[in-house]
Amino acid sequence: MADSRTLDDVRADVAACRRCPLCDGRxxxxxxxxxxxxxVLVVGEAPGKNEDKQGExxxxxxxxxxxxxxxxxGLKREEIFIANVLKCRPPDNRDPRPDEICACAPFLREQTRLIDPEVIVTLGNFATKFIxxxxxxxxxxxxQxxxxxxxxxxxxxxxxxAIYDRTKRPLIEEDFARLGEVLRAGGASASAEGAAPVDAR
Known part of the structure; x- marks a missing residue:
């Protein structure tokens, strides 16, 4: 992979990709x-119906x-970069298969390399397990x-x-407050358990 590649190059590759059935129907x-x-690089779930309609x-x-x-x-949306785990997912939102995830993984790796974030925020189970x-x-x-x-x-x-379960909102607000603390400290306030890779069990 040439060092001269840009996010626009990755975007063009993503738009042209037809490696798996995830593109069908989008x-x-x-x-x-x-x-x-x-x-901060924010990694969300694979895009759903609204994202598919608007392309964002x-x-x-x-x-x-x-x-x-x-x-x-303490962040504005224009100050972060948002990347989906997968570039596409069928409108019925079925779970992607492992081989489909592998087909899209290089696009996420390239975005991470080009942006070189201080912190990667993963939103939800799918993104967290993936990263x-x-x-x-x-x-x-x-x-954590x-x-x-x-x-x-x-x-x-x-x-x-927070839309579907009001009990989650306070937890999300607390987590974003902690993210702000981590960023203000230059990332130095990671907890002791955060000094090592997560236990995969």
């Missing part, structure tokens, strides 16, 4: 957007919630800082969870 190719020099990540109510929660961390290579759920992992290679990873409940 209206738009959804690719991440935001600040290419962001300190985090639109509608989930997007509004994300913006509200980012403010708690941390763990079977542990978001309920036990959220709000872990390592994935050289990157600090901060798992959180997906902003959409």
């Amino acid at each position: 209206t738009n190719t959804v690719f991440g957007n935001g600040d290419p020099h962001a300190r 990540p985090f639109v509608g109510a989930a997007g509004r919630n994300l913006s509200e929660f980012l403010e708690i961390a 941390l290579k763990t079977e542990r759920g978001i309920t036990s992992l959220h709000g 800082t872990f390592m994935a290679g050289r990157f600090k990873v901060f798992p959180m409940f997906h902003p959409a969870a």
